[in-house]
Structures are given as C-alpha cells and as structure tokens.
Amino acid sequence: MSQAEAAGSLRAPRLLWTFGLLRSELLTTFRRWRTIALLAVLAGVPILVGIAVKIETSGGSSVGEGRGGGGGPAFISQITNNGLFLVFTALAATLPFFLPMAIGVIAGDAIAGEANSGTLRYLLVAPAGRTRLLLTKYATVMAFCLVATLVVAVSALTVGAILFPLGELTTISGTQISFTEGLGRALLIALIVAVSLIGVAALGLFVSTLTSSGIAAMATTVGLLITIQILDQIPQLHAIQPYFFSHYWLSFADLMRDPVYWDDLVKNLEIQALYAAVFGSAAWARFTAKDITA
Amino acid sequence: MAPYESDDSTTAGEADDLRAGRRKAARYVVPVAVVGVAAATIGLVPALADSGDPNLPKISAQQLIDKIAKSDVQQMSGTVKITTDLGLPNLGGLESSLTSGAGKSGDGSSADPTSKLTELATGTHTLRVAADGQDRQKLSLLENAAEYSIIHNGKDVWGYDSQSNEVYHSTGPAGAAKQRKEDVPATPQGLTKDALKSVDDTTSVTVEGTAQVAGRDAYRLVIKPKQSGSTVGQITVAVDSKTGLPLKFTLTPASGGAAVIDAGFTQVSFAAPSASTFHFTPPKGAKVTEDKQGDHAKGHFEGGPKADHKAGKFPGRPGKSDEGPGKGLDGLNVLGKGWSSIATFDTGGKGIPSGSKAGGQFGGFLDSLGDKVSGKFGSGTVFKTRLINALITDKGKVYVGAVTKDALVKAANAG
Numbered sequence: 001m002s003q004a005e006a007a008g009s010l011r012a013p014r015l016l017w018t019f020g021l022l023r024s025e026l027l028t029t030f031r032r033w034r035t036i037a038l039l040a041v042l043a044g045v046p047i048l049v050g051i052a053v054k055i056e057t058s059g060g061s062s063v064g065e066g067r068g069g070g071g072g073p074a075f076i077s078q079i080t081n082n083g084l085f086l087v088f089t090a091l092a093a094t095l096p097f098f099l100p101m102a103i104g105v106i107a108g109d110a111i112a113g114e115a116n117s118g119t120l121r122y123l124l125v126a127p128a129g130r131t132r133l134l135l136t137k138y139a140t141v142m143a144f145c146l147v148a149t150l151v152v153a154v155s156a157l158t159v160g161a162i163l164f165p166l167g168e169l170t171t172i173s174g175t176q177i178s179f180t181e182g183l184g185r186a187l188l189i190a191l192i193v194a195v196s197l198i199g200v201a202a203l204g205l206f207v208s209t210l211t212s213s214g215i216a217a218m219a220t221t222v223g224l225l226i227t228i229q230i231l232d233q234i235p236q237l238h239a240i241q242p243y244f245f246s247h248y249w250l251s252f253a254d255l256m257r258d259p260v261y262w263d264d265l266v267k268n269l270e271i272q273a274l275y276a277a278v279f280g281s282a283a284w285a286r287f288t289a290k291d292i293t294a
Numbered sequence: 295m296a297p298y299e300s301d302d303s304t305t306a307g308e309a310d311d312l313r314a315g316r317r318k319a320a321r322y323v324v325p326v327a328v329v330g331v332a333a334a335t336i337g338l339v340p341a342l343a344d345s346g347d348p349n350l351p352k353i354s355a356q357q358l359i360d361k362i363a364k365s366d367v368q369q370m371s372g373t374v375k376i377t378t379d380l381g382l383p384n385l386g387g388l389e390s391s392l393t394s395g396a397g398k399s400g401d402g403s404s405a406d407p408t409s410k411l412t413e414l415a416t417g418t419h420t421l422r423v424a425a426d427g428q429d430r431q432k433l434s435l436l437e438n439a440a441e442y443s444i445i446h447n448g449k450d451v452w453g454y455d456s457q458s459n460e461v462y463h464s465t466g467p468a469g470a471a472k473q474r475k476e477d478v479p480a481t482p483q484g485l486t487k488d489a490l491k492s493v494d495d496t497t498s499v500t501v502e503g504t505a506q507v508a509g510r511d512a513y514r515l516v517i518k519p520k521q522s523g524s525t526v527g528q529i530t531v532a533v534d535s536k537t538g539l540p541l542k543f544t545l546t547p548a549s550g551g552a553a554v555i556d557a558g559f560t561q562v563s564f565a566a567p568s569a570s571t572f573h574f575t576p577p578k579g580a581k582v583t584e585d586k587q588g589d590h591a592k593g594h595f596e597g598g599p600k601a602d603h604k605a606g607k608f609p610g611r612p613g614k615s616d617e618g619p620g621k622g623l624d625g626l627n628v629l630g631k632g633w634s635s636i637a638t639f640d641t642g643g644k645g646i647p648s649g650s651k652a653g654g655q656f657g658g659f660l661d662s663l664g665d666k667v668s669g670k671f672g673s674g675t676v677f678k679t680r681l682i683n684a685l686i687t688d689k690g691k692v693y694v695g696a697v698t699k700d701a702l703v704k705a706a707n708a709g
Contacts, residue, residue: 074439077459081579092439170577172441172456173422173434175570253439258571261373261422261436263560274332282325289318 018136021128025140029106035144038102039151045098046090046156053079053086054163074253075172082169083160084179087186088256090156091149091193095249099148099193100200100225106144107204108217110137111287115212121292130288134205138280141201149194153186171258185255192252196268199245199275200225206283209290242267245275347504348511350535355499358515358533359490365538371424371571372508372562374481378416378555380679423481430572433481447572454574461576464585482557486531486540489517496520496632507532507541508559519633523701524548525681526633537564547680548698554681629693629705636695636705667699671706 029035057080074092078085111134114120123133160166169182177185204221211217228244231237241247248268254261353361420436434443440457453462493499502516512532519526525548532542542558576582629636664675667685674687676699685693685702693702 077457078577081459081577165578170456170575172439173571174441174443174445174452174454174456174574176573176575250439257434257436257441261420263373274328277328278325278332281328282322285318285321285324289321 018128018132021132021136022139025136026143029140029144030147035106038105039148042094042098042102042148042152043155045094046086046152046159049073049076049090049093050079050086050156050159050163074250075256078170079160080164082182083162083164083166084157084169084182084186086160086164087153087156088189088253090152091189091252092250094152095193095196095252096229096246097225099145099152100197100246101222102148103141103145103197103200104204104221104225105218107141107201108208108219108221109214110141110205111208112211112217113208113214115292116214124292131284134209134284134287138201138205138283141205142198145197145201146191146194149190149197153190157186172253172256173258175258177258189252189255192255192265192268195272196249196252198272199279202276202279202283203245206279206286209283209287212293243271245271247271348506348535350504350511350513353501353513355501355515358501358513359493359499361538362486362490362515362531362533362540367425367537367539367564368428369426369566370539370562370564371567372422372559374421374423374557375418375560376414376421376555376557377418377553378414379552380416380554380681421481424567424571426566426569426572432567432572443574445572445574447574450574452574452576454576454580459577459580461580461582462585463576463582482531482540482543482559485543485555485557489529489531489543489545493517494632496634502530504535505532505542507534508562510541510562511535512541521632521634523697524633525683525696525698532558545681549680551680629708634695634697634701636693636697636702638691638693638705640691665699667703669703669707671703674706676702 053076073089075085075088079089111120114123124130128136167179168176169179170176200221203224204217207220207224208214208217211220225246228246232241232244232246248264248271251264251268254263254265414435422432422434422436424432429446429448431446432443434441437457440455442456443452443454445452445454449465451464454460455462496519498518498520500516500518502514505512505514512534515531515533517529517531527546527548527550530542530544530546531540533539534541539562541562543555544553544558545555546553627638629638664677664686667674667676671687671691672689674685674691677684677686678699682694682696683699683702685699685706687693687706691706693705695702695705697705
C-alpha cells in the first residue's frame with residue numbers, strides 16, 4: 001500500500017465521521033421539543049398577521065386607514081393586493097426579535113447546554129477534536145437560521161395564497177414584475193434574512209463557550225440582542241450604529257426595488273461576515289483552550 | 295487534549311501548564327487580529343481607493359459654464375445622495391409630523407409630490423433618478439423598506455408611495471416635459487441651475503482643479519459671493535468633463551463647518567434605462583388621487599425645496615418660523631442685490647407676540663428659537679439657521695435673507 005493510499009483511506013473515514021457528527025447534531029437539535037416549539041411560534045406569526053389584515057380589510061377599507069398610513073411592519077399595506085407580500089411583511093415583523101431570539105436560544109445552548117447536562121466531556125472523548133466539534137455546532141446553528149427563516153417564509157406564502165389573491169406584483173419602485181420573478185425575489189430575500197442572522201449566531205456561540213450554564217448563555221445572547229436593538233434607535237449614537245450587527249437587517253427590502261439597490265445589502269453581508277469571523281475565532285480561542293469540567 | 299490532562303501536578307506539569315497557558319493566550323490573538331484587520335480595512339480602503347484628482351485639460355470658468363448650459367444628457371440613470379443641514383433646531387419627529395400634517399390637509403394623499411419633496415429639506419436622503427429623452431423621467435426617494443416615486447411618461451405624471459400604497463396621478467400636455475425635467479429639485483443639475491442664475495458681477499466664478507465623482511472625471515467650479523455679509527461661503531460644483539452634467543453640488547456656509555447642502559451622484563450611468571422603469575400601472579387596491587388641473591404637477595415640482603439663493607429663501611420651506619404664520623406675501627420688496635439681497639415684507643400684524651403677551655407655552659417656545667435684537671427700528675427677534683436668517687420686528691416687518699444677523703439689523707435700521 002502506497003503512502004498516498006494510506007492517507008486517502010485515513011482521510012475518507014474522518015470526513016465521513018465529520019458528516020456523521022453533523023448529522024447527529026442536526027438530528028439532536030431538530031428533534032428537541034423546544035426547537036419544534038420555537039419553529040411553531042415562528043410559523044404562527046404570519047398566520048396572525050394574515051388573519052389580522054384579512055379581518056381589518058374585510059369591510060373594504062385598506063390597512064392603516066385613519067391612522068395616517070405607514071403603521072405596522074413594512075409592506076403591510078400591499079398584502080391585500082398580493083399574498084406574496086405577506087412573506088415580506090412576515091420576515092420584516094420577525095427579523096427584529098423573533099428570529100434572532102430563536103437563534104440566540106439555539107446558539108446559546110450549543111456548547112453551554114452540553115456542559116450543563118454533562119454530555120460535553122463525552123463528545124470530547126470521541127476523537128473529533130474541539131475545533132471540529134465547534135465547527136459542527138456552528139454549522140448546526142446556521143442550519144437552524146435557514147430552517148427558521150424558511151419556516152416563516154413558507155408559512156407566510158401558504159397563508160397569503162389562501163387568504164389573498166396572487167399574481168403580478170408591483171415593486172416598491174412602482175414597476176411590475178411577474179409572479180415567478182416575485183417568487184424568486186421572495187426566496188432570495190429569505191436567504192438574505194437567514195444570512196443576516198449569522199452574526200447573532202456567532203455571538204451566541206461565543207457566549208456559549210464562556211459559561212457552563214445553558215440558561216445564562218441564552219439570556220446573555222438575547223439580552224445583548226435587545227440592548228443592541230435599543231442602541232440602534234438612539235440618534236446620538238449614529239457614529240457607531242453602522243457597526244451593529246442589526247443595523248442593516250431591514251436592507252433586505254432593497255431587493256424589492258427595481259433596479260435592486262445593493263449598497264446596504266452588501267454592507268449587511270460584510271458586517272455579518274465580520275461578526276462571524278471575530279466571534280467565531282473568539283469562540284474557537286476560548287473553546288480549544290478551556291478546561292472542560294463538566 | 296483530554297479533559298483531565300491538566301490535573302497533573304508534578305513540577306514538569308507546572309512548567310507545561312505555563313507553556314500551555316501561553317499557548318492558550320496566543321489563540322486570542324486571532325480574534326484580535328481579525329478586528330485589527332477589519333478596522334484597518336475600514337480606515338484605509340477609502341484612502342487607497344482615492345486615486346487622486348484626475349488630469350484634465352485646462353478650461354476657463356466661462357467655458358465650463360457654457361459646457362453646463364449646452365449639456366444635453368438625454369439618457370441617464372444614477373443614485374444621488376443629498377444631505378441638508380440648515381442648522382434648524384432639532385425638532386425630531388415633531389417637524390416631520392408638522393410637514394406631513396400640512397401635506398395631508400392639502401388633498402389628503404400621501405402620494406402628493408408636495409408633501410413628499412418637503413421631506414428633503416432636512417437630513418440625508420438617497421434619490422434615484424432615471425431619464426430617457428424628454429418624455430420619460432423618474433425620480434425616486436428611497437425610504438426604509440419603502441420608496442416614493444414620481445414617474446413621468448408621456449403625458450402622465452404618477453406619484454407612487456409604496457408605504458401607504460397610494461397613487462397620485464395627473465395628466466399634463468406633453469410639451470411641458472422639458473421644463474419639468476429642469477425643475478426637478480434636489481438633483482445636482484437642478485441646484486446648479488439655480489446657483490448659476492445668481493451669477494452676476496457680485497460673484498466670482500473660478501475653476502479650481504478637478505475631482506472624481508461617482509467614478510467620473512470632473513472639473514470643480516467654485517462660485518463665491520464677493521460681498522461681505524452673506525452667509526454663503528462658497529458653492530462648489532463638480533462638472534462631468536465629458537457630458538457637462540453637474541455631478542456634485544456643495545454649499546458651504548461662511549461660518550464654516552459642515553456643508554449646508556451636499557448633493558452628489560454616488561453612481562451614474564449614461565446608458566438608456568430599461569423601458570419598464572417608466573411604465574407604471576397603479577397596483578390593485580391602491581388608492582388613486584386624480585389631479586384634475588393639468589398644470590398642477592409642474593407647480594408642485596417648482597415648490598420643492600430648491601435653493602433659490604437670489605430671493606434668499608427656500609420656497610419649499612414656507613417659513614414655519616421664518617415668516618408670520620398664515621400671512622400673505624403681499625408687498626414683498628428686495629433690498630440690495632446679488633448675494634446679500636434681503637427680502638422684506640410687512641405682515642401687517644403685530645409681529646411675533648412675545649412670550650408674556652401670547653401667554654401659553656407656544657409664545658415661549660417661539661422666543662426660545664430666536665435671539666432678541668434692538669436698534670433704531672425698535673426691537674425684534676432674529677431667527678437663525680446656518681444659511682437663512684430672518685428678522686421679525688415687533689411692528690410686524692420681516693427681513694429675510696442669506697445674510698448675517700448684523701446685515702439684517704442694518705437693513706432694518708435703514709428701512
């Protein structure tokens with residue numbers, strides 16, 4: 001047996017093993033009752049919004065009439081014309097708090113939860129290595145970001161299709177696009193929203209490596225999220241606000257302009273990549289160097 | 295490393311611990327380095343991307359002005375960033391609610407161009423412009439998750455407010471198009487045209503070097519008032535060297551500090567925009583407000599917040615605090631000429647009631663916004679912004695101009 005073959009046969013099972021670890025992590029995470037409950041709550045938001053808009057407009061009036069217009073989440077006034085807009089409204093309504101809170105719970109629980117229940121040391125006894133375990137955990141959290149966003153989008157699309165008409169839609173720039181293109185943009189928006197959560201996920205994972213109490217890690221992550229969201233509203237802090245992970249979140253709406261306005265979208269992706277790099281490496285530095293006592 | 299490896303407590307183990315501890319600490323260099331690289335990138339990339347001022351053949355100020363006048367860009371699209379800082383007291387949401395309230399009382403549609411374009415008078419806004427010939431133009435005001443567009447296509451003028459899903463429609467004669475295009479405020483062209491109107495013997499116009507705006511080589515045209523007493527420091531216009539289109543307009547006040555108006559393209563293209571850009575059909579369920587008067591829309595455009603320096607006031611800001619509320623502008627006189635001209639008129643009333651007389655909180659609020667002055671004319675209140683100052687005497691005379699407080703008092707004493 002040549003050296004190359006030996007290396008190959010060594011690498012193949014290790015690679016398989018990584019996927020095995022990822023698969024078992026994914027199964028464990030998505031089989032938990034709390035994960036399913038979180039996803040159920042997220043799926044419920046578009047249903048509530050859809051029914052509320054349907055009831056309010058059943059008398060022929062438009063949304064927000066008499067309140068000067070512009071109330072409520074983005075795109076809400078267009079839902080009655082096109083059910084597809086419920087997808088955008090639902091994402092705009094869940095992105096500031098519901099989605100990142102769910103991510104905070106899953107990410108905060110990732111390492112600290114294992115330490116809390118005393119299972120972390122068994123994971124480390126297996127010859128996986130801490131770096132690989134951390135990467136697997138991060139991949140699982142990102143998978144949850146995507147699934148959570150898609151749950152909101154699919155639930156909104158279903159409710160929108162049942163309650164409201166579908167068809168050609170008008171972009172916020174006033175031009176018209178076909179329903180297929182609108183559906184494509186909705187999918188793109190869902191992906192952008194999922195990517196927007198990468199920063200919070202990395203932050204949550206880092207916090208999770210600091211403590212061995214799952215609850216403390218979740219509370220810290222969600223607390224940081226709320227603090228940042230409040231600071232983002234204070235006009236005097238405008239100099240540092242562009243560096244908050246949540247500052248460009250609502251830029252996904254720029255995909256509904258025609259032509260698409262990319263500036264803020266690109267800034268959002270940059271800031272998410274920066275947060276992922278900084279807190280991901282900080283989590284790695286902490287997790288690979290810490291004494292595991294539980 | 296196994297979980298309990300560090301439990302070893304021999305002498306050799308302690309030395310290992312020390313080394314291991316250093317190695318552990320060294321890992322934190324990675325996130326710190328990432329932060330450092332990011333900070334350096336944010337700090338350095340704009341500086342490196344600035345490739346210096348382009349080399350362009352020399353041109354005289356007159357030639358450049360001719361170039362602007364002859365500029366006939368038919369097809370273009372671009373993004374404009376406009377920042378206005380008049381130094382008005384920061385009223386926060388109050389001001390915008392006043393503005394929108396005023397717009398609402400007009401004809402009840404938030405898609406009415408008047409109420410929307412007044413918003414441009416404060417803060418930073420992003421606009422998109424597109425034009426294809428004389429008959430098709432589009433101007434969009436980008437808002438958070440919403441957009442306000444004015445679309446002109448043939449004889450139709452549409453205003454669409456995506457936030458409230460309201461549509462404003464008016465039809466005008468197709469011939470009015472050219473005029474309307476020039477009147478669109480807030481774009482560098484519109485502002486430059488207004489500024490060049492005021493060029494006369496009281497103004498010095500020079501070409502000072504070159505600049506790069508939105509990736510295009512441009513000449514810098516500097517317009518400066520010669521007289522003293524004007525609050526206008528200088529106006530800088532970056533003019534595209536190829537097409538003669540003004541790309542950036544900056545008005546700096548004589549008092550220094552940040553620009554009062556800074557409007558410039560951040561991105562510009564001279565290719566024809568796609569035809570669908572100008573195609574608009576009201577979405578189903580949208581509330582459509584029809585404007586019966588054909589020429590009405592043109593008036594709206596002119597009423598926008600363009601800087602009419604000659605008259606020394608902003609038509610788009612009907613003087614919430616500058617002028618007597620609700621009074622007409624009959625008997626408007628202009629004192630002096632050029633940049634330091636002062637508009638004066640008599641409100642016929644008692645002027646702004648002072649706090650004690652007016653009673654209530656409103657009087658006190660007005661007083662807090664202005665400075666009390668007195669002179670031969672009696673006494674009055676000066677309301678200051680960074681560009682426009684206004685003196686309202688207790689006898690009800692109003693002096694407004696882009697001039698300093700002293701110049702206003704002097705004019706009042708003379709009158």
